[in-house]
Amino acid sequence: MILTDLATRAYNHNWRLDPVVRSLLDTDFYKLLMLQMIWLRYPKVQATFELINRSRQVRLAEVVPESELRAQLDHARTLRFTKKELIWLAGNTFYGRTQMFRPEFLAWLADFRLPGYELSREDGQFVLRFPGPWTHTTLWEIPALAIVNELRSRAAIKDRGRFALDVLYARAKAKLWEKVERLRALPDLVLSDFGTRRRHGFLWQSWCVQALKEGLGGRFIGTSNVLLAMEADLEAIGTNAHELPMVLAALAGDDAGVRAAPYRVLEDWRELYAGNLLIVLPDTYGTAAFLRDAPDWVADWTGFRPDSLPPMEGGEQILRWWQARGRDPRGKLLIFSDGMDVDSIEATYRHFHGRVRMSFGWGTNLTNDFRGCAPFPTDGLDAISLVCKVTEVDGRPAVKLSDNPRKATGDPREVQRYLRLFGAEGMAEKPVRV
Amino acid sequence: MILTDLATRAYNHNWRLDPVVRSLLDTDFYKLLMLQMIWLRYPKVQATFELINRSRQVRLAEVVPESELRAQLDHARTLRFTKKELIWLAGNTFYGRTQMFRPEFLAWLADFRLPGYELSREDGQFVLRFPGPWTHTTLWEIPALAIVNELRSRAAIKDRGRFALDVLYARAKAKLWEKVERLRALPDLVLSDFGTRRRHGFLWQSWCVQALKEGLGGRFIGTSNVLLAMEADLEAIGTNAHELPMVLAALAGDDAGVRAAPYRVLEDWRELYAGNLLIVLPDTYGTAAFLRDAPDWVADWTGFRPDSLPPMEGGEQILRWWQARGRDPRGKLLIFSDGMDVDSIEATYRHFHGRVRMSFGWGTNLTNDFRGCAPFPTDGLDAISLVCKVTEVDGRPAVKLSDNPRKATGDPREVQRYLRLFGAEGMAEKPVRV
Numbered sequence: 050m051i052l053t054d055l056a057t058r059a060y061n062h063n064w065r066l067d068p069v070v071r072s073l074l075d076t077d078f079y080k081l082l083m084l085q086m087i088w089l090r091y092p093k094v095q096a097t098f099e100l101i102n103r104s105r106q107v108r109l110a111e112v113v114p115e116s117e118l119r120a121q122l123d124h125a126r127t128l129r130f131t132k133k134e135l136i137w138l139a140g141n142t143f144y145g146r147t148q149m150f151r152p153e154f155l156a157w158l159a160d161f162r163l164p165g166y167e168l169s170r171e172d173g174q175f176v177l178r179f180p181g182p183w184t185h186t187t188l189w190e191i192p193a194l195a196i197v198n199e200l201r202s203r204a205a206i207k208d209r210g211r212f213a214l215d216v217l218y219a220r221a222k223a224k225l226w227e228k229v230e231r232l233r234a235l236p237d238l239v240l241s242d243f244g245t246r247r248r249h250g251f252l253w254q255s256w257c258v259q260a261l262k263e264g265l266g267g268r269f270i271g272t273s274n275v276l277l278a279m280e281a282d283l284e285a286i287g288t289n290a291h292e293l294p295m296v297l298a299a300l301a302g303d304d305a306g307v308r309a310a311p312y313r314v315l316e317d318w319r320e321l322y323a324g325n326l327l328i329v330l331p332d333t334y335g336t337a338a339f340l341r342d343a344p345d346w347v348a349d350w351t352g353f354r355p356d357s358l359p360p361m362e363g364g365e366q367i368l369r370w371w372q373a374r375g376r377d378p379r380g381k382l383l384i385f386s387d388g389m390d391v392d393s394i395e396a397t398y399r400h401f402h403g404r405v406r407m408s409f410g411w412g413t414n415l416t417n418d419f420r421g422c423a424p425f426p427t428d429g430l431d432a433i434s435l436v437c438k439v440t441e442v443d444g445r446p447a448v449k450l451s452d453n454p455r456k457a458t459g460d461p462r463e464v465q466r467y468l469r470l471f472g473a474e475g476m477a478e479k480p481v482r483v
Numbered sequence: 484m485i486l487t488d489l490a491t492r493a494y495n496h497n498w499r500l501d502p503v504v505r506s507l508l509d510t511d512f513y514k515l516l517m518l519q520m521i522w523l524r525y526p527k528v529q530a531t532f533e534l535i536n537r538s539r540q541v542r543l544a545e546v547v548p549e550s551e552l553r554a555q556l557d558h559a560r561t562l563r564f565t566k567k568e569l570i571w572l573a574g575n576t577f578y579g580r581t582q583m584f585r586p587e588f589l590a591w592l593a594d595f596r597l598p599g600y601e602l603s604r605e606d607g608q609f610v611l612r613f614p615g616p617w618t619h620t621t622l623w624e625i626p627a628l629a630i631v632n633e634l635r636s637r638a639a640i641k642d643r644g645r646f647a648l649d650v651l652y653a654r655a656k657a658k659l660w661e662k663v664e665r666l667r668a669l670p671d672l673v674l675s676d677f678g679t680r681r682r683h684g685f686l687w688q689s690w691c692v693q694a695l696k697e698g699l700g701g702r703f704i705g706t707s708n709v710l711l712a713m714e715a716d717l718e719a720i721g722t723n724a725h726e727l728p729m730v731l732a733a734l735a736g737d738d739a740g741v742r743a744a745p746y747r748v749l750e751d752w753r754e755l756y757a758g759n760l761l762i763v764l765p766d767t768y769g770t771a772a773f774l775r776d777a778p779d780w781v782a783d784w785t786g787f788r789p790d791s792l793p794p795m796e797g798g799e800q801i802l803r804w805w806q807a808r809g810r811d812p813r814g815k816l817l818i819f820s821d822g823m824d825v826d827s828i829e830a831t832y833r834h835f836h837g838r839v840r841m842s843f844g845w846g847t848n849l850t851n852d853f854r855g856c857a858p859f860p861t862d863g864l865d866a867i868s869l870v871c872k873v874t875e876v877d878g879r880p881a882v883k884l885s886d887n888p889r890k891a892t893g894d895p896r897e898v899q900r901y902l903r904l905f906g907a908e909g910m911a912e913k914p915v916r917v
Contacts, residue, residue, distance in 0.1 A: 054488045212697045216660050222653030226858060263646045
């Protein structure tokens with residue numbers, strides 16, 4: 050006789066909703082670092098974020114029921130930072146520093162809630178926009194992406210039997226563990242989880258983080274996911290994102306202001322942060338243009354995060370630039386985080402080993418690689434290239450160019466204007482998979 | 484807050500014993516078919532079974548604590564056939580036949596319990612003997628093997644963390660599923676689970692059976708495990724084993740009687756069973772000798788189960804023999820069950836396809852293939868060649884020769900005598916892995 054726990058059984062069968070996001074800390078650490086800066090310097094700016102599905106062939110609105118998406122977004126809006134979470138943010142050490150977050154900022158966070166959203170459907174896609182103060186809309190990026198991605202995963206496995214799901218996850222676990230065993234062969238590897246936004250699901254990301262912790266030991270330095278960092282006693286990892294230069298360029302308005310925006314961001318940033326947080330993300334308007342026009346003090350920053358050039362090419366370009374400015378790259382740091390997987394991590398590691406310090410942010414291919422795992426035919430578990438970008442700032446269009454024009458976002462005429470301002474040096478179209 | 488079910492938690496932490504064998508039906512079906520014959524024809528015979536570890540390098544008594552082994556054996560002795568089990572044996576159809584088991588036999592089974600055992604240790608091995616009436620000791624074979632094998636598995640994973648075990652089983656599941664997907668490519672495959680005795684554990688065997696059911700559909704015809712057949716509504720599969728000719732030869736005493744024993748068994752058998760149960764196991768004293776001396780009516784039986792020659796060689800030998808006797812092999816059945824795995828199943832299937840009906844009994848490499856699965860170093864999960872053989876019958880030694888002299892068992896002088904009686908034609912030493 051199997052004795053069933055009636056309370057558990059009844060509870061499980063009466064869920065109104067299985068929330069994708071259960072905590073406002075279930076976001077990337079850099080969002081909080083950026084938010085503190087936004088809250089301090091740009092509290093009045095209005096910034097609209099918008100979901101952009103670069104994998105157009107996947108007709109998301111035909112896969113995920115709109116009612117489910119609304120229910121999850123609505124649920125996320127009910128969340129507050131809990132006392133425990135705020136105490137942890139106040140008391141924890143981040144990047145070796147205590148009190149990374151100011152008490153006034155944390156007091157403000159205590160009242161934070163995610164603002165409203167606008168949701169409609171068009172041509173098989175969701176039109177999902179988050180208008181409002183930048184101080185609020187910025188925190189929608191990660192939960193919005195995590196929600197849409199996880200609802201898509203759930204749709205792909207809906208109606209599959211218990212056994213098929215068992216095989217699916219067994220294979221995914223086995224697959225990830227093979228990767229871990231390969232990475233273990235790189236003695237000086239420094240790697241962190243960057244997979245929150247594109248994850249298959251929250252519980253799966255937790256498993257992946259656990260696998261890296263168990264398998265890589267000290268080579269696994271932490272996770273971008275603040276909630277997982279707190280729960281698993283890991284370092285929270287992250288610096289800054291494209292939204293900062295994008296918003297500042299849009300705010301600038303005139304051509305000189307737009308051209309100065311990428312460096313203006315760094316000036317704002319270094320007033321708040323130091324050390325390993327002084328990482329340049331150079332590709333918002335093209336890495337070549339950024340390096341060409343950069344003031345010399347940028348070369349004193351700790352490192353760069355090349356994000357849209359192939360890793361070897363982007364890294365070499367930055368190494369040459371440091372050397373031309375008389376800096377020794379061996380004291381510098383490169384963070385690689387653009388669609389990395391074991392092959393490219395191994396190749397990049399071997400290529401730069403001994404020449405520069407390296408760190409890898411492993412995202413989609415860590416937390417959402419189910420290729421070949423399903424024992425049933427589906428392409429609904431293949432990761433897609435979904436982003437949530439700032440598109441409008443105080444009524445003006447926001448633009449990103451990137452080194453890969455396929456990752457450019459923004460109003461086409463404004464994109465042309467930015468291209469005129471920054472030039473297209475070094476830009477080359479490459480497929481965007483994740 | 485995680486709410487724990489206190490009753491479940493307390494229960495799990497207070498297990499005195501996690502039984503390996505929880506039912507007397509957790510045995511191979513052929514043991515029950517043979518037992519019915521033994522009970523009818525040989526109720527007075529005393530037969531001692533004995534554990535034989537052919538993988539001498541594995542010092543079992545240094546791996547498995549004797550107290551644990553005793554606790555499991557003692558627990559098995561507390562088991563009785565339950566009402567539900569006896570009703571199922573009475574009411575179920577086996578091999579297309581109702582009432583396979585006589586009511587008087589089932590009434591006798593209701594009082595059955597496993598007899599005592601003798602356990603000691605010698606040179607790092609267990610000396611485990613089951614003396615008593617053949618009608619009772621015969622049912623020790625499978626639970627004894629299952630218990631020792633599972634206790635060895637448990638020892639190998641003892642003290643490993645939750646996560647390492649998760650990876651272990653994920654990989655084992657992924658590995659088995661790759662095999663299932665390969666086997667799925669063989670359209671006329673007929674396969675059953677023969678993996679009870681050497682299984683990694685009962686729950687793992689259940690998973691394997693479920694995997695075959697889900698993955699192979701109608702190509703998976705059933706399991707030798709009676710309990711799993713009942714619980715999963717599968718066919719119970721199996722015919723007869725070496726113990727029958729071994730006991731009858733030992734009973735015969737004189738040379739003529741020994742030589743006649745393999746055919747005497749078949750005469751006893753066909754008085755009870757018919758159809759697909761008329762399967763000859765020809766290798767007890769060498770397949771060549773068996774075929775050479777066989778009466779013509781043996782060629783009218785449904786098929787053969789070659790068990791110690793390489794499958795192609797053994798199968799061809801039997802095909803030639805059928806043809807020499809004017810029987811068309813296309814109406815006959817060969818059952819391959821000796822250490823099969825996907826490679827040999829595929830090769831054998833392709834070799835004989837269209838020339839003879841085939842069925843595969845997949846044992847150790849189905850239910851105990853953990854090679855390459857552990858994320859920690861261990862050889863404790865590699866299957867070993869453990870058997871439980873009848874060694875003594877009414878005070879006389881019992882002997883098996885086999886086509887592979889490494890699988891021979893029995894008193895060395897008596898083995899020499901049998902070799903003189905049957906000849907060594909066709910015998911060749913081959914490594915015994917499982």
